[in-house]
Amino acid sequence: MKIRTFALLVSLLLAVLSSPAQATQEEDHSGHDHAPGMHGVPQSETAANWPESVVHQFELLAVQDGGRVKPLYTFGSFALLRMNAKRSVKLYEDTDAERKIGSSVWLLDLMVHPGIASTYENFSVSDPEVIEAMGLSVPGKKARDRYSFNELRPGLVKLEELKQQYGKIDPKVRTGLQSQVVDLYQNALSFTDLAGHFDFAGVQIPITGSTALQEFFPGREAVRFSEVLRRLPELKQLYVVLGGTPGAEAQAQEIERVLGFAETLAIRTQRVALIPPLGSADDAPAWLTPFDLFDRAWDGQPVAPEHLAAVQQMETLIDAAQNPAAFEAALGALTGTLKELASPRGESGKVASEVGFYNAKLLWKGLYSFILAFVVTSVMWLVPKNRLVYRAAIALTVIGTAFLIGAIVWRCILRGRPPVSTLYETILFITAVGCTVALVTEWIGRRRIALSAAAFLGMGGVFLANRYEWFDKQDTMPSLMAVLDTNFWLATHVTSITVGYAAGMLAALLGSIFLIAKVLRLKREDKGFYTALTRMTYGVLAFGLIFSIVGTILGGIWANDSWGRFWGWDPKENGALLICLAQIAILHGRMSGFLRAYGIAMAAAFQGTVVAFSWWGVNLLGVGLHSYGFTSGIKTVLLGYYIVQWGIVALGSVAWLIERAEKRAIAEAKSSSQAGGSASLVPSDLA
Amino acid sequence: MNDSSASREPGAQGQDSDRNGPAQSPLMAVVNLFSSLRLAMSLLVMLAILTLLGTLAQQSMGLLDAQKKYFESWYLVHSFGSVPVPLPGGRLVMTLLTVNILVGGLARLRKGPRMAGIMITHIGIVVLIVSGAVKTWFAVDGHVTLYEGEEAAHFQSFYDPELSISRVIGDGEVEEFTIPSTAFDLATGAEPVVLSDERLPFDIEVSYYASNVMAQRKGPMFEVPTPVVGGMFLAALPRAKEAEGNAAGAYITTVDKSTRERTSDLAWGMSAPGFEPGPFTVHAEGGPWLVDLRKERYSMPFTLRLDDFQKREHPRTNMPSWFSSDVTLDEAGAEREVQISMNKPLRDQGLVVFQASWGPQGARPGTDLFSTFQVVRNPSDKWPLWSCIIIATGMLQHFLSKLWRHIGGELKRARA
Secondary structure, X not given: OHHHHHHHHHHHHHHHHHHHXXXXXXXXXXXXXXXXXXXOOXXXXXXXXXXXXXXXXXXXXXXEEOOEEEEHHHHHHHHHHXXXXXXXXXXXXXXXXXXXXXXXXXXXXXXXXXXXXXXOEEEEEOXXXXXXXXXXXXXXXXXXXXXXXXXXXXXXXXXXXXXXXHOOOOHHHOXXXXXXXXXXXXXXXXXXXXXXXXXXXXXXXXXXXXXXXXXXXXXXXXXXXXXXXXXXXXXXXXXXXXXXXXXXXXXXXXXXXXXXXXXXXXXXXXXXXXXXXXXXXXXXXXXXXXXXXXXXXXXXXXXXXXXXXXXXXXXXXXXXXXXXXXXXXHHHHHHHHHHHXXXXXXXXXXXXXXXXXXXXXXXXXXXXXXXHHHHHHHHHHHOOOOXXXXXXHHHHHHHXXXXXXXXXXXXXXXXXXXXXXXXXHHHHHHHHHXXXXXXXXXXXXXXXXXXXXXXXXXXXXXXXXXXXXXXXXOOOOOOOOHHHOOHHHHHHHHHHHHHHHHHHHHXXXXXXXXXXXXXXXXXXXXXXXXXXXXXXXXXXXXXXXXXXXXXXXXXXXXXXXXOOOOOOOOHHHHHHHHHHHHHHHHHHHHHHOOOOHHHHHHHHHHHHHHHHHHHHHHHHHOOOOOOOOOOHHHXXXXXXXXXXXXXXXXXXXXXXXXXXXXXXXXXXXXXXXXXXXXXOOOOHHHO | OOOOOOOOOOOOOHHHHHHHOXXXXXXXXXXHHHOOHHHHHHHHHHHHHHHHHHHHHHXXXXXXXXXXXXXXXXXXXXXXXXXXXXXXXXXXHHHHHHHHHHHHHHHOOOOOHHHHHHHHXXXXXXXXXXXXXXXXXXXEEEEEEEEOOOEEEEEEEEEEEEEEEEEXXXXXXXXXXXXXXXXXXXXXXXXXXXXXXXXXXXXXXXXXXXXXXXXXXXXXOOOOOOOOEOOEEEEEOOOOOOHHHOOOEEEEEEEEOOOOOEEEEXXXXXXXXXXXXXXXXXXXXXXXEEXXXXXXXXXXXXXXXXXXXXXEEOOOOOOEEEEEEEXXXXXXXEEEEEEEEOOEOEEEOOEEEEEEEEEOOOOOOOOOOEEEEEEEEOOOOOHHHHHHHHHHHHHHHHHHHHHHHHHHHHHHXXXX
């Protein structure tokens, strides 16, 4: 009965713990999810109920950001995640109802109707002291709450002062308040940049102050940015001529004002590069903004007709902001122009696929499958002879693993890279490999243990990946630093070493199951249970050792080719060596007979912390050549894992000592019973 | 941790099996000890502990010093808080491990098809260890930094200083004598170490040597414990956390062998604004002679000229995506153009030249950039690759055959 109660409790606890976290992160871009309002906060209004087709077309627009071309969908979703700590925004349309919009609608509103987006509560502030430090007091807010730009606006000057002060402090030693001030400032800056992006397209620049300008633009009282851009070299020439003409200085100053105004508008476009340049991606890799076009035109480079057309279409788009049908038509025209520019460069092909990847939500589906699988595997232990439940557990785990592998493969295609090139991807890959190895182990042994481990590992791994993404809040498909830009070594060394990590973690899980079962005195009557667990642990360790050793040596060979030395005792290299040493020591301990069932389980469970140290811990040290990747939010999780594993090993040691004492007592009782025929003092179930 | 439910590896445990047997000869006892699987396990655990301590120590003492203390030592004392604990050094542990593998993992390993994989794996590990030893004892490495158009026929150590005494002997040919810092690095006080060579017309006295110093101007408001030469003195600094940042310095006095004339100056391995120590000149027979304290130099069998350095960043970011150097190798008049880039080094005549870095940091567009190459002469350059292939082969053979047998058994059990 004990194992049944335990399994149910754990599965329910994990299912409850997993759900809210998922709910806070899952995005929803449909914008039609109504729920009762909880806040007594100022209401917001949305600019428009954008048709789904407009939102979809908008999120498919390509933008160059972080060194790569990506859809606005991705750009917007991570921008909102950074600001709002989730990928949706709640709007309060009246006191009793709220409406949730996704990141694409939010970005569309922000760029097209910034005034209204300024009322959206999309700045998450978890420390009220930040608001106090800004000199603000917003009534009706909880200690941890969300604020609109309009609510923060009165404190922005103070926020900038604080940022100047705290920005000089090394990020590693900033306090929580200081970090949040810097982050909030960056988010506010990002918000204003995005809000001001299309200012250039919506503003008419008055020219009535200069007769020279009115002659230059006959019959016009104001001109569009695109008109200034098109004739910028001539305007500049006119400015120079008038500036050197006695009595015409005022005219020159007016031209200077107009050009300065246009430049000010253009400057605000720098964050979003939507315009592909002419020529190949090798010759002209950087995409352009209206500011870049202005800058080049100022330097005498004429604006290409295609680029001018794109700028004019952006103006048409903003002109049509209040007319959904016209807006959709203008968006279609702009999309067509930008695609025509991007296609010959081979840079638009994967944009739609990337949006498809995110919309497919494979990882969420995988997580749901693993949670269900874990619940069903728990039930499976309650009804061990029910083949239907066993098959359902296998099916759900296989489906979860398939979703996970599908997500990894899709990412590989999108990135044109092997499966692992970032820390985030190590989590996905290690989880997928761990689940696959566990499923194969289950197929070989069919003892339900590896199946349960696969479901648990899958659920924990995907959950961890989601948490990592949430903590990091950065694009999970970033550009790679120069030394990592090699698919050969990523495919060989990195893949091998992460397969080794996966096997190490799975072995630790199997060892932990052994020890927990022993501590809880489960399956005492089933000797085959523990023998099978030990064999599985050994097999997984052996599998992992091959990849750990080969991966580590391949890493040395890569280092020899990149940095001129095979081995440099760098922390990450040492971490890999520690895994190899731990796994070799366990196998040698088993060979020598020093480690048997208990010992192998304890060593394997401990070895999990060695893998975790190599995987994450060494990055926290902040030294060495491998200290890349975000790790600050993972420290608590890592320490928690260490404590849990060491606790399991300690409890396992106690269980081993108790079991040994009991066996001795039984042996002594048996021998005395044989000698004197007295009754046994030991309970019969221990015999 | 013994338990009856796990079996021992068949065939591999011969080394431990005779502990309860008849009395052994002392020689056999030693052989048994060094071939023991338990010794292997203990050494592996010890090496793991050293690796962990050496890794954590890098936070406070930097990589090179931690490497020397934990991995390149025969013994060490590690402080756990305020408690000093003596430990075997990495060199000792790895040496014993090598002996253990040779004796227990190869010589005394039970021979047979089932142990073939383990045998092959151990051979691969020995090759790996030997390649590491060859690298430690025979390899040299350093760097050469060039601006476009510059060339060099030598590279310079990252760490080790040396004293150089040179003169021009005609047609631009230079005669040079070098003295490694190990010959004078104990001259840390006023008492000099005297260096003498019959080919030189003067003796050299080295005093106040320090591995990391800063040349400073002596002001009127303070006194210094070291000599002042030309208004400058050498202020000792703590060793830099990253050892390549150390700049050694010393006071050098030359004593002419015939006239006993003394010439003193300070030598410092790094230039500074307003103070360019460089080599100082000694006028003596056959001279003038130049005396310099600098990082150790090694000659290359060719001249390396940087023709063009290129770097690319990921568009609209400051993150470098690629950088490369177009160089010309002049080998005794025969020129050859080569491109060196990240992950694509140049291998020529036993030297490997890597694209290491570039600078100066924060260079604005249009600024002249330099390219830094790491240069390594390592006789065992490719041995790790061979060892990797051998180890992978051995492990795959061993574990796949075991897995095959295990699957067969399990499937038979499942069917039954």
